[in-house]
Amino acid sequence: MGEVDPAFVQDIQHRPKLATIEAEGIPLINLNSVLNSADAVSEASLVSDVGDACKKWGFFQVINHGVPLEKREKLEKAAKDFFDQPLEEKVKIRRDEMRVSGYYDSEHTKNVRDWKEVFDFTVQNPTIVPASTRPDNKQVAEWHNQWPEYPPQLREACEEYAGEVEKLSFKLMELIALSLGLPADSFNGFFKDQTSFVRLNHYPPCPAPELALGVGRHKDAGGLTVLAQDDVGGLEVKRKSDGEWIRVKPTPNAFIINVGDIIQVWSNERYESVEHRVMVNSEKERFSIPFFFNPAHYTMIKPLEELTREENPARYRPYNWGNFLVTRKGSNFKKLDVENIQIYHFRISESELANRLEKAESVA
């Protein structure tokens, strides 16, 4: 990517601090008991650990998660071989507005270019989505994956890995449901025709790591993210207690889990999706692989009825996930004049909530 083009330069207030805080990190949770079941007591403590982590951080790491290490290593190797190729090879499967899967090196987060290149594929192939961003248009379209010629084993590595991480994602959603006091399978139905996708991220060394970011600050828009990061490190999470950026220390063979915007809405803000960003460095390239676990396109996202009460009314108006997703995908291609679509566009204002509460009280 050569010199640091001004398109990559962050505004002063968003530039990373090179001296990072490694402080008390995000919680580390051992999933062993859920996999080898039978042990009801430790399962209860696991559920409460997951709930505490979601509440306090919106992020945690898991070990003994059941995803075979060799599947992850096979994909990491194939990803490196793919990105090691010259640009003219990679752009043969370039993403565009019609084909959202494939190679891409100019994503902007909050209108600043990210110092990275990516390869995206969807977990269902094809993935069914709305044909247009307009909610009144009921037509659907299919997203098809694009696979490179080289390395030939990339496709198989991607598909096997996605299958394993999908199983883990369902388990995690069960733990999250239990932690909210709901039946374990409460969320399963939403993911039947999932729109999940996996991204292979490559962050090349950057000559100006104090000016640019691998990914600018953002929240993940979907349900849950399961991230594999290598041993280089660079992911930073905004600590809820004081707004400090905290570096997530790499743990070998762990996954980093974070709550996305959809869980924030489903849980009526019992859990919140948390801002994070990626620092780059001038010496080492870094690889990471997020799995974005997303519901079916036709899902109307709204607070679960079990989690709202008269005194705690729904804080969001329902929105259609497919329309949200295609609006986002379309807008990632360009610098926008307006802000990207965000869940707070569906947030019911505090004054409106207070109004509703008052009405409910006067009726009671």
Ligand code: OGA
């Ligand atoms: C993302 C993301 C983190 C990382 O792609 O949404 O937050 O460490 N990635 O690559």
Ligand code: NI
């Ligand atoms: Ni993210």
